[in-house]
Amino acid sequence: MLKHYQLNALSDADINQLISRNTDATHAIQDAVLQIIDEVRQDGDASLKSFAAKFDKVALEKLYLDKEEIEELAMTITRDQQRALEIAFQNIHKFHSTQLRRERTVETMPGVKCWREVRPIEKVGLYIPGGSAVLPSTLLMLGVPARIAGCKEIVVCSPPQQSGKINGFVAYCLQLLKIERIYLAGGAQAIAAMAFGTASVPKVDKIFGPGNQFVTKAKSVIQGMTNVSIDMPAGPSEVLVIADETANPAFVAADLLAQAEHGPDSQAVLVATSATIIEAVNGKLEEQLAILPRAEIAKMAIANSYAIQVADLQEAMRFSNSYAPEHLILETDQWENLTRHISNAGSVFLGHLTPESAGDYASGTNHTLPTSGYARSYSGVSVDSFVKKITFQHISAEGLQQIGSTVEILAELEGLHAHKNAVTIRK
Amino acid sequence: MLKHYQLNALSDADINQLISRNTDATHAIQDAVLQIIDEVRQDGDASLKSFAAKFDKVALEKLYLDKEEIEELAMTITRDQQRALEIAFQNIHKFHSTQLRRERTVETMPGVKCWREVRPIEKVGLYIPGGSAVLPSTLLMLGVPARIAGCKEIVVCSPPQQSGKINGFVAYCLQLLKIERIYLAGGAQAIAAMAFGTASVPKVDKIFGPGNQFVTKAKSVIQGMTNVSIDMPAGPSEVLVIADETANPAFVAADLLAQAEHGPDSQAVLVATSATIIEAVNGKLEEQLAILPRAEIAKMAIANSYAIQVADLQEAMRFSNSYAPEHLILETDQWENLTRHISNAGSVFLGHLTPESAGDYASGTNHTLPTSGYARSYSGVSVDSFVKKITFQHISAEGLQQIGSTVEILAELEGLHAHKNAVTIRK
Numbered sequence: 001m002l003k004h005y006q007l008n009a010l011s012d013a014d015i016n017q018l019i020s021r022n023t024d025a026t027h028a029i030q031d032a033v034l035q036i037i038d039e040v041r042q043d044g045d046a047s048l049k050s051f052a053a054k055f056d057k058v059a060l061e062k063l064y065l066d067k068e069e070i071e072e073l074a075m076t077i078t079r080d081q082q083r084a085l086e087i088a089f090q091n092i093h094k095f096h097s098t099q100l101r102r103e104r105t106v107e108t109m110p111g112v113k114c115w116r117e118v119r120p121i122e123k124v125g126l127y128i129p130g131g132s133a134v135l136p137s138t139l140l141m142l143g144v145p146a147r148i149a150g151c152k153e154i155v156v157c158s159p160p161q162q163s164g165k166i167n168g169f170v171a172y173c174l175q176l177l178k179i180e181r182i183y184l185a186g187g188a189q190a191i192a193a194m195a196f197g198t199a200s201v202p203k204v205d206k207i208f209g210p211g212n213q214f215v216t217k218a219k220s221v222i223q224g225m226t227n228v229s230i231d232m233p234a235g236p237s238e239v240l241v242i243a244d245e246t247a248n249p250a251f252v253a254a255d256l257l258a259q260a261e262h263g264p265d266s267q268a269v270l271v272a273t274s275a276t277i278i279e280a281v282n283g284k285l286e287e288q289l290a291i292l293p294r295a296e297i298a299k300m301a302i303a304n305s306y307a308i309q310v311a312d313l314q315e316a317m318r319f320s321n322s323y324a325p326e327h328l329i330l331e332t333d334q335w336e337n338l339t340r341h342i343s344n345a346g347s348v349f350l351g352h353l354t355p356e357s358a359g360d361y362a363s364g365t366n367h368t369l370p371t372s373g374y375a376r377s378y379s380g381v382s383v384d385s386f387v388k389k390i391t392f393q394h395i396s397a398e399g400l401q402q403i404g405s406t407v408e409i410l411a412e413l414e415g416l417h418a419h420k421n422a423v424t425i426r427k
Numbered sequence: 428m429l430k431h432y433q434l435n436a437l438s439d440a441d442i443n444q445l446i447s448r449n450t451d452a453t454h455a456i457q458d459a460v461l462q463i464i465d466e467v468r469q470d471g472d473a474s475l476k477s478f479a480a481k482f483d484k485v486a487l488e489k490l491y492l493d494k495e496e497i498e499e500l501a502m503t504i505t506r507d508q509q510r511a512l513e514i515a516f517q518n519i520h521k522f523h524s525t526q527l528r529r530e531r532t533v534e535t536m537p538g539v540k541c542w543r544e545v546r547p548i549e550k551v552g553l554y555i556p557g558g559s560a561v562l563p564s565t566l567l568m569l570g571v572p573a574r575i576a577g578c579k580e581i582v583v584c585s586p587p588q589q590s591g592k593i594n595g596f597v598a599y600c601l602q603l604l605k606i607e608r609i610y611l612a613g614g615a616q617a618i619a620a621m622a623f624g625t626a627s628v629p630k631v632d633k634i635f636g637p638g639n640q641f642v643t644k645a646k647s648v649i650q651g652m653t654n655v656s657i658d659m660p661a662g663p664s665e666v667l668v669i670a671d672e673t674a675n676p677a678f679v680a681a682d683l684l685a686q687a688e689h690g691p692d693s694q695a696v697l698v699a700t701s702a703t704i705i706e707a708v709n710g711k712l713e714e715q716l717a718i719l720p721r722a723e724i725a726k727m728a729i730a731n732s733y734a735i736q737v738a739d740l741q742e743a744m745r746f747s748n749s750y751a752p753e754h755l756i757l758e759t760d761q762w763e764n765l766t767r768h769i770s771n772a773g774s775v776f777l778g779h780l781t782p783e784s785a786g787d788y789a790s791g792t793n794h795t796l797p798t799s800g801y802a803r804s805y806s807g808v809s810v811d812s813f814v815k816k817i818t819f820q821h822i823s824a825e826g827l828q829q830i831g832s833t834v835e836i837l838a839e840l841e842g843l844h845a846h847k848n849a850v851t852i853r854k
Contacts, residue, residue, distance in 0.1 A: 077840075084836035091535040091830075098533055099543070106525055108518040108791035116526075119770050121804050137837060169840055205803040224651055229804040233654070254852045257845040293844050335821075342817065343546050350821040355849035358822055361837040362830055364535035365818040377548050377633040377656040379816045389806045390769065391792040394762075394777040395785055403518075403789055409511035410564060410788040413504075413596055417720050418684040422782035425681045 001282050002256075002270060003306040007315060018306065019323045021235055021267065021372045033217045037192040037225075044198035051189040058164050060184055063200040065166065067180040073171035082172055085136060088362040089176045092144045095364030099383040100148070111399025116389045120150040123202065124386060125194035127209030128170060130159040130186055135210075136169035137360065141367050142208045142381065143177040149386035154179055155194055155202050159186020187211070188218035195222040203228075208381065210234055210368065231381055235372030236265040239356055240325035242316045242338075243281070244273045247331040248352060252277075253284035255329055256305070257298055258357050264300035269323065270307040271316045278307045317341045324375040327356045346375045400426055428709050429683075429697060429734040434742060445733065446750045448662055448694065448799045460644045464619040464652075471625035478616040485591050487611055490627040492593065494607040500598035509599055512563065515789040516603045519571045522791030526810040527575070538826025543816045547577040550629065551813060552621035554636030555597060557586040557613055562637075563596035564787065568794050569635050569808065570604040576813035581606055582621055582629050586613020614638070615645035622649040630655075635808065637661055637795065658808055662799030663692040666783060667752035667772075669743045669765075670708070671700040674758035675779060679704075680711035682756055683732070684725055685784050691727035696750065697734040698743045705734045744768045751802040754783050773802045827853055 005018070039047040045063055052060045065073075074082075105115040126142040129135050139156065146154050156179055158166055166182060174182055183201050185193055191211075197203030207219060208231040216234040223230050239259040243252050256268040272278050285302065289295050310316045313334055320328060324344035332338070335350045342348060346369030349356050359365045368381035395403065404423050411419035432445070466474040472490055479487045492500075532542040553569040556562050566583065573581050583606055585593055593609060601609055610628050612620055618638075624630030634646060635658040643661040650657050666686040670679050683695040699705050712729070716722050737743045740761055747755060751771035759765070762777045769775060773796030776783050786792045795808035822830065831850050838847035 080836060081840055084833045084840075087536075087830075087833045088837060091539070094535045095533045095541045098531060101528070104525060106522045106791065108521045109514075112518070112785070112790050114522045114791045116809075117766075122770060135841060137841065220651055224647055227660070227800045227803070229801070250852055251849070254845065254849040258843070258849045261843055261845040288845070288848065292848075293842075298845065339544075339819065343549060344815075345817055347818040348820070350819060353824060353827050353853055354820055354822040355834075355853060357838055357843075357846035357849045358539070358827075358830055358834050359818075359820055360834075360846060362833045363539050363820050363822065364533065364541045365820055373654045374656070375815065375817075376654070377815065380818060382543075382816065384811070384816070388771075388802065388804065389809065389811070390772050390802075391774040391786075391807060392766065392777060393775070393781055393786055393790050393792055395781040395790065397780060400780050400785075403514075403785055406511045406514045406789045407782075407785050407787075409507060410515060411784055413508055413511075414562060414564065415720075416685070416688055416784075418681065418688040418715070418725065419784040419787060421715065421719075422678070422681040422685045422784045425677055426780055426782060 001285070002278070002302060004278055005306060005308050007308050007310045007319060015322065019373070021238070029213050029217050033188045033214055033221055036188040037218065037221060040189050040192035040198065041196050045200050048185050048189055048193060048198060051187065052160055052184065055187060056159050058160050058162050060160060060164055063185060064181050064183045070171045070174050070180070070182065073165060073168045074175050076168040077172055081169065085169065085172055085176065088137065089140055089144065091362055091364035092140055093148070096145045096383050097148050100387065109399060109402040111396035112393070112403055114391065114393045116391050118387045118389055120152065120387050121205050122151065123153040123155065123204040124151045125155045125157065125204035125207040127190055127207065127211055127215060128156060128158040129211050130161065130166070134167045134169060136173045137367065138210060139170055139173040143173065143179060145381065145383040146386050147177060148383050151386055153202060155183065155204050157183045157185045157190035157194060157201070160184040188214045191215060191218035191222055195226050195228045206230065208368070208385070231368065231385055232370055232378050233374060236267065237262045238267040238325055238371055239327040239329065240269040240271060240320050240323055241329045241331055242271045242313065242320060243277050244313060244332040244334065245277065246333040247277060249277065249280035250284045251352060252281045252331055253288050255356055256285065257288055257292060258355070260298035260301035260305065261292065261294040264297055265304065266301040268301065268305040269325070271310055271319055272307060273310055273312055273316065275309055278309060313338060320345070324373045326369045326371045326375060329356060344376045346370050346380050428712070429705070429729060429732055431705055431734050431736065434735050434737045434746060442749065446800070448665070456640050456644050460615045460641055460648055463615040464645065464648060467616050467619035467625065468623050472627050475612050475616055475620055475625060478614065479587055479611065482614060483587050485587050485589050487587060487591055490612060491608050491610045497598045497601050497607070497609065500592060500595045501602050503595040504599055508596065512596065512599055512603065515564065516567055516571065518789055518791035519567055520575070523572045523810050524575050527814065536826060536829040538823035539820070539830055541818065541820045543818050545814045545816055547579065547814050548632050549578065550580040550582065550631040551578045552582045552584065552631035552634040554617055554634065554638055554642060555583060555585040556638050557588065557593070561594050561596060563600045564794065565637060566597055566600040570600065570606060572808065572810040573813050574604060575810050578813055580629060582610065582631050584610045584612045584617035584621060584628070587611040615641045618642060618645035618649055622653050622655045633657065635795070635812070658795065658812055659797055659805050660801060663694065664689045665694040665752055665798055666754040666756065667696040667698060667747050667750055668756045668758055669698045669740065669747060670704050671740060671759040671761065672704065673760040674704060676704065676707035677711045678779060679708045679758055680715050682783055683712065684715055684719060685782070687725035687728035687732065688719065688721040691724055692731065693728040695728065695732040696752070698737055698746055699734060700737060700739060700743065702736055705736060740765060747772070751800045753796045753798045753802060756783060771802045773797050773807050
């Protein structure tokens with residue numbers, strides 16, 4: 001059962017409490033992560049092997065698998081599974097390949113030409129979580145835009161299974177992406193290896209990917225400590241569903257549970273235009289929970305979640321914009337009128353037949369999205385995340401006459417005479 | 428005189444040493460910044476007033492200036508100065524207004540439609556340095572893209588002058604941008620105020636702008652501590668000039684000095700295809716330094732800089748890409764052939780008549796750029812920096828049939844049965 005609040009009975013402070021998600025890891029995690037980073041910097045490959053023994057319970061001779069080993073593993077999955085991964089790959093590729101376009105040159109004054117050109121980030125690191133959950137979909141979501149961007153070196157790290165290998169699904173995705181090596185490192189140690197480089201693992205310019213609290217803390221520490229950048233800060237996953245009387249309570253409950261099964265700290269928020277809807281959804285929640293394999297996890301997440309009753313869809317959308325959800329599902333016939341009012345969200349699912357899980361896997365949109373309110377200022381991962389846009393300018397003799405005195409006056413008023421002279425000397 | 432190296436005499440370790448710029452502030456700065464942030468969180472406006480008294484030597488009654496006060500200050504500058512700021516405003520606006528375009532909808536499978544929509548970041552904070560140097564150009568470089576993006580609230584902070592006001596140039600830029608209030612706060616305390624909010628200063632979603640070591644450290648601390656994001660990490664400014672025998676040594680020297688006058692920690696790197704060029708540039712450097720008002724600062728920066736002699740332009744470009752300069756100037760007739768080989772740079776200036784100072788002020792490109800090697804993974808500020816791109820998807824009944832089994836198979840192989848059920852229940 002979701003906790004049930006009425007929006008008009010809540011104070012601003014109550015609302016702030018409800019929309020705040022704590023992203024702070026504990027100091028214990030920070031201390032452990034700092035020590036792991038230190039060891040990887042000092043001992044490189046040797047430390048990665050000893051962490052694999054300690055955390056992944058496996059003795060590794062070498063820290064990566066190559067083409068032949070990957071091929072062999074990829075053959076262990078069924079043709080249906082291969083086909084599903086292929087369709088996901090194709091849809092993700094189709095959507096992401098429209099994201100980069102040549103921009104036009106602007107002549108801001110006669111003879112003063114300015115433009116931007118796109119360049120791939122040369123070396124990128126993709127972290128693919130492993131362990132209990134295996135996430136081939138994450139490899140597609142990061143690998144496809146990296147390939148479209150044209151990154152020269154794509155370093156993939158994933159924790160080894162107890163076999164000392166990776167699973168066949170991840171292997172098949174590597175093949176689809178034409179990535180011929182995977183590094184067997186997980187956790188904070190994988191992030192440190194990609195940030196500083198070891199004898200086996202290349203140093204990269206930017207690190208992408210989700211992970212547990214150790215991984216996300218390591219990414220944030222690395223961001224402050226080096227000039228390696230990261231895709232975005234990460235917190236637990238979350239969904240906000242807006243439902244009105246046109247919603248099917250069973251669909252709503254299914255979407256809330258799909259979020260809840262991710263982990264005990266996931267959050268599923270229902271914003272509904274009547275108490276009747278909330279009651280109906282709660283009923284379906286109980287039914288569906290009863291037969292869910294990961295029910296224990298989902299129950300903890302539901303305890304950490306809530307429903308809010310609002311007067312109408314406009315009020316629902318205002319609350320959603322304050323919350324800034326990673327995933328937003330509009331389960332109402334009115335979705336077309338609502339979309340322009342969305343100001344803060346990671347990815348939006350429209351209407352009754354668009355479950356979040358379609359976007360998690362296969363519709364084509366990316367599932368690496370801003371959580372914890374970061375949707376106020378961050379976009380999800382896209383091809384944009386794997387490139388830089390460099391500005392260029394060319395000034396002709398005519399252009400220099402046109403713009404020269406303006407630059408001289410502005411340099412002078414800022415007291416920067418060498419800036420002024422760089423123009424004057426050319427006139 | 429620039430220190431002079433020959434590239435083919437350098438080891439990889441030597442090169443790594445030359446291209447590394449230390450971005451770490453000292454612990455003393457970190458400690459001071461943490462304490463300032465703490466005080467602003469606890470005491471809000473009162474702490475901002477006491478910091479203004481301590482650091483800016485001014486007793487403030489209120490922490491902002493409004494429309495009428497801004498108008499009055501803006502009238503104190505000359506018509507020529509106003510005109511120069513207007514031209515800069517127009518060029519920056521013209522270039523930046525081409526940066527956002529509607530993207531098309533992609534139907535990845537029949538009935539599965541995906542697209543992205545742009546939304547402004549609602550509340551942005553712009554930090555405009557003040558004190559000895561006054562930087563109205565920075566206000567234009569941040570304010571114009573914020574306006575084009577459509578940000579609802581633009582909070583501008585700048586340290587008060589001893590008059591308790593701001594200078595007329597900044598005031599005139601506020602008018603051009605139709606920003607009707609400026610907050611009188613500088614340093615780490617301004618960053619903290621925008622991150623947490625005070626009675627006077629609104630909390631924002633993202634903070635932009637350059638500043639001294641306290642400001643940049645505060646931005647990096649805030650990024651790790653809150654879900655307020657920042658434009659980019661910042662280090663001292665830098666230029667790399669590639670020159671061949673077609674270069675005019677006086678122009679090259681002027682460009683190096685324009686960088687050097689920024690501050691003692693600025694870096695100006697010359698990469699030249701012969702020793703003769705380096706000698707000629709060094710000669711012109713001495714001449715121009717002799718009559719430069721900020722010669723003392725520039726000399727310290729030159730001592731922190733160097734020249735590298737290379738065999739040809741290809742080798743020059745490889746070194747430049749390793750260095751990843753904030754500003755790159757190609758002083759060669761061959762610039763058109765070189766540009767496609769540029770992989771890492773913030774902003775590029777092409778040919779003999781395109782000084783960096785044109786882009787610093789008025790050509791239209793942005794001057795807020797990645798330093799310290801961050802050009803490997805970051806772009807400069809643009810309209811992109813002030814928006815999010817939200818993904819949307821709509822699936823029809825036909826679409827659900829098309830994509831349903833793929834999602835079910837992938838959810839099952841990742842062990843996420845509620846994800847699967849969110850599709851099955853709708854089929």
